[in-house]
Amino acid sequence: MNKIKGLILVLLVSMLTLSAVACSKKPAALSGTVKADGSSTVGPITQAVAEEFKKVNKDVEIAVGISGTGGGFKKFVVGETDINDASRPVKKEEIDKAKANNIEMTEFEVAKDGIAVVVNKENTWVSDITVEQLKKIWSKDSTVKTWKDVDPSWPDIPIKLYGPGTDSGTFEYFTEEINGKAKEIRPDFTASEDDNVLVQGIEGDKGALGYFGLAYYEENKDNLKILKVNGVEPTLDTVMNGTYKPLSRPLYIYVNNKSLERPEVKEFVKFYLTKAKDLVKEVGYIPLEDSKYQEQLSKIK
Structure with a gap:
């Protein structure tokens, strides 16, 4: 009987040890590259978000270019970038070009x-x-x-x-x-x-x-x-x-839906919309209402 109790005790200790190890195991660190381009107006917001994101995700490289909203869309619709900063809504012809390249996008309003x-x-x-x-x-x-x-x-x-x-x-x-x-x-x-x-x-x-x-x-x-x-x-x-x-006017980022499937892009966009209210003010723009940011976050599946 004592042997059985001892065996049960050993098993319980083993299970508790394994459970503790499992609980203490940290999630895998994010890595990879996020490419953004586009509006010189929205660019400073994206750059500010990128700098804050890098503080907690040091292995993610974030490239923020500025070639104008239209110039950025030219790269975005052929899949060269993950995110396009835009100071106007996307045009129908830009959507059509993206579709021709099997690119679908999601629009996120980030500021005024x-x-x-x-x-x-x-x-x-x-x-x-x-x-x-x-x-x-x-x-x-x-x-x-x-x-x-x-x-x-x-x-x-x-x-x-x-x-x-x-x-x-x-x-x-x-x-x-x-x-x-x-x-x-x-x-x-x-x-x-x-x-x-x-x-x-x-x-x-x-x-x-x-x-x-x-x-x-x-x-x-x-x-x-x-x-x-x-x-x-x-x-x-x-x-x-x-x-x-x-x-x-409103300001936007457009994100390639396939890029959103990558953890580093998804987490960056979530971070962007979560931190935007404070960072938008810091770079001189007008933040949206809290409910509007929640609405934008709900677009991420």
Whole structure:
């Protein structure tokens, strides 16, 4: 009888030991590569998320490129990237190209943004501009050469225009909202996918006028002057409540569904949507409501 008790005791100890080992066993560390590209507006959010994600997942490499929303989609629809940062919704032709390459995607809204219209710090004659005046300046057939051409009370100083390149979602959104048709614009402006180039150009020219995402203004507000549009200044509140119009918009990431099957991509996207509220604010954008982030998270299966 004592032998049986001893055997039972040995078995119990063995089972408890195995159970303890099983409980203490850590899940396999994530590894692999996540490739993102696209919007220069959304890029800083993705970069901030990537930096935080790397702190707890050191073996995952995250590449964040910036080639504009359209430029990013060109890579995304042929399977070169896992994630496309976008400052506008995906177009039908982009969806069709993706399908032709057996690529399906999921859209996640991550933040809101206002487009800042800015001038040189030395510009003392304008602080508020109307949508009609912006159209007069930027329209395809514009004859505006000086500030005086826009408003007779403004000085006869040449306007030097700066804006995002044609692959930019900001460019498409601005031209559609201001000129009435996406990508329709006067050709004689300095274009760049790098918003820092635009900032530097406007800083260096007294007669300059340009536009880009609000976050880039916030980063450079000591060196630039922001304009009200139709009497409303772009701020967190005016973008969130919709009074800064028509230059407020949602921001997105699009994820390749096959990529989402990989643990490193799935966990990165979950981390993105979980941490976005705080990180979006840090880089100067407007976060969504908590319920909206939960709604986005529910799309991940």
